[in-house]
Amino acid sequence: MKQMQIYAFDMNCVGHINHGMWTHPRDTSLQYTDLDYWVDFARTAERGKLDGIFLADIVGVYDVFEGSPAAVIRAGAQIPVNDPLMPISAMAYATRHLGFGVTVNTTYEPPYLLARRMSTLDHLTKGRIGWNIVTGYLDSAARAMGFDKLPEHDARYDAAEEYLEILYKLWEGSWDDDAVRADRIQATFADPSKVRAVKHDGRYYKMEGIHLSQPSPQRTPLLFQAGASARGQDFAARHAECVFVATPTPQAAKPTVEALKRKAEVFGRGADALNVLGLVTVVVGRTEKEAQDKLEDYRRHASVEASLAHYSASTGVDFSKYGLDDPIEQKSTNANQSALAAITKEAPKPVTLREIIDQMVLGSRMKPIVGSAEQVADRLATWVSDGCLDGFNLARTVAPESLRDFVDLVVPVLQERGLFKADYTEGPLRQKLFGGSGRLPSCHPAAAFRR
Template sequence: MKTMQIYAFDMNCVGHINHGLWTHPRDQSMRYTDLAYWTEFAETAERGKLDGIFLADIVGVYDVYKGSPAPVIETAAQIPVNDPLIPISAMAHVTKHLGFGVTVNTTFEPPFLLARRMSTLDHLTKGRIGWNIVTGYLDSAARSMGFDKLPEHDERYDAAEEYLEIVYKLWEGSWDDDAVSRDKAAGIYADPAKVRAVRHDGKYYRMEGTHLSEPSPQRTPLLFQAGASARGQDFAARHAECVFIAAPNPKAARPTVDALRSRADAFGRGAGALKILNLITVVVGRTERQAQDKLEEYRRHASVEASLAHYSASVGIDFSKYGLDDVIDQNSTNANQSALAAITKQAAKPVTKRDIIDQMVLGSRMKPIVGSPEQIADHLKTWIKEADIDGFNLARTVAPESLRDFVKLVVPVLQERGLFKADYAEGPLRQKLFGGGNGRLPAAHPAASFRR
């Protein structure tokens, strides 16, 4: 059986996925404005040999539920939220191998500036940076950026395709591999003949400019993506290297996993070009009884209200307008298509608001995996085997307790069973995850076509 990959999933905010748990007396997530909070977090993740820290982001506020942002402001549901890129340099400084995935929205971030920021981080982390490509789903974000609303779902992906062409040109083609000589005697740092401007004139973007950063260890950062709609899957199969999904169980995950691998193969990249990771929450104790007791303790702090507000924005439906036993019957919005389909078109039976609330054990819409270290390891092994995924995105509960518990209790069991690496491989992040090469994208990836 393959060894799994594991990422600590977080956000530069107080309340991320499991809402309300910041009120727990041992939770320290209110320290998110303290740089030491993030460096300690990174040190814990590297001590557990985790593959990386993945930082989500949002550039809007959840204002669909009750037609107001008040519920999420009151409960700290991903607001306040700070920039996810800023702490990464410090976290990289206190670690040697840990990877970093960071979310940046293509709809609102100019590609020329994004390319420089990612190259800068690739240099400073010595090739350990990854970019989670998102197109957004909040009209509140669009209004914050001066637009009336977001473009339509598929059009956002069309624009993102063009966006990626620009950054690929900048990362892969603007500077030759041997452009930089650093010749002090001759007074020549780089050869102008081996550095060129990038030009693009498309439907959504126009630009002309030389990439401002010299070639970094990976050039193109490791590419993450989390779209699960049909259009999102096509996008992921063409561009992504790591894909995040959020299926409730292995059986539900398998069709998406098979479709993603098949599409990547059809694009000529091969089914093994993707590492697919599922979102999970883990509550672990030394024994099953301790884990169940911890779960009940945590549950007393979970916020259903915050979770409903977050979920409303995700699917574009105001759940406050539904009674507990009303069936969710709106099949189309301009928000998160896969999250909406999970409770409408793809649901095994009609889903009511009560059904949704019943899933919100810890203030999120996914049920946690609860048990002893051995039981958790059994669950994760089942996921790998039955869903054919490659690993997990581990959401926090009470911070930093939940990550420390996982590292201390679960990781050793996984390592003993040969399910998780005993130590890190050398090289840049892409090389650690896929093996071989020099950390650069393989020739089958579309970005490679822009190399000279």
């Protein structure tokens, strides 16, 4: 069986996926505003040879549930949330091999400035930075950013296509590989004939300018994406290198993985150009009983209300208006279409609010994998074989306990079975994952903008 990739999944906030865990007496996530918290997190991840840390982000607040953000403010559910890019330099300085994926929203971030910020991080991390491309789904974010309303779902992806074209022009084409001479004798840092302005005049964006950063180790950062709608899958298959999916079972993941890889082949990239990673939560102990006891301990701190508020925002449906046994109706919303479809038109039978709450074991809608290290390794291997996944995004529960438990207990078992690498290879993040030079391959659309 192939070796899996594993990322520690987190967010620059108190509560990320499993809501309420910050109230546990051993949890330290209240220290999320302290750099030491993030440096310790990174060192633990690298000690476990994890491929990277993936930082989620959200612009706006979850205010669909009961028509108010009160539930998430009360629970600290992704609010307050700090900028995900800020801790990366410190984490990179404290590590040597660990990769970093960071979420930035194309709808609200000017491409010209984002190009410089990502190139700067690629330099400072020595080529270990990745970008998770999102287009947003919250009306609260649109209002906060001065929009009358959130742009339509597919229009957001259309604009993101153009956004990426600008970035590819800047990252791949504005500076030649040999533009920087750093010639002290001739007092010439760069050859002006090998540096050029990028011009773009499109439907959504207009700009003209030279990329402000010299070529970085990867030029274009490793590209992540998590779109699961039909339009999102097309976007991911064309641009992304790593795609995140969230499904309740391996069997549910398999059709999405296969569809993504087929589409990548249609775009001329090949199925191996995409690594698909599943979202998992793990509660592990030295024995099965210890893991179950730990789960029951954690459950006492889970917030179902915060989880419902989070899910309401994801789907665009106010679950507070449903009785426990009322089936959730299919409605047209402008939020996360795949999240809504999973409990409506794609569900084998109508899903009720009670069934959704039953899934919220630790304050999220994903049931955890619970057991001894050997049992957890078995389950992860099943996800890879039956779900056709390439690896996992590992959500935290109690921080830093959950990551340390995984690193100390599960990773050695996976390594013994040959399911996870024994050590890192050298080179930029893309090279570690895909081989090659660390640059995007010629089959990727970005390559068309190289000189």
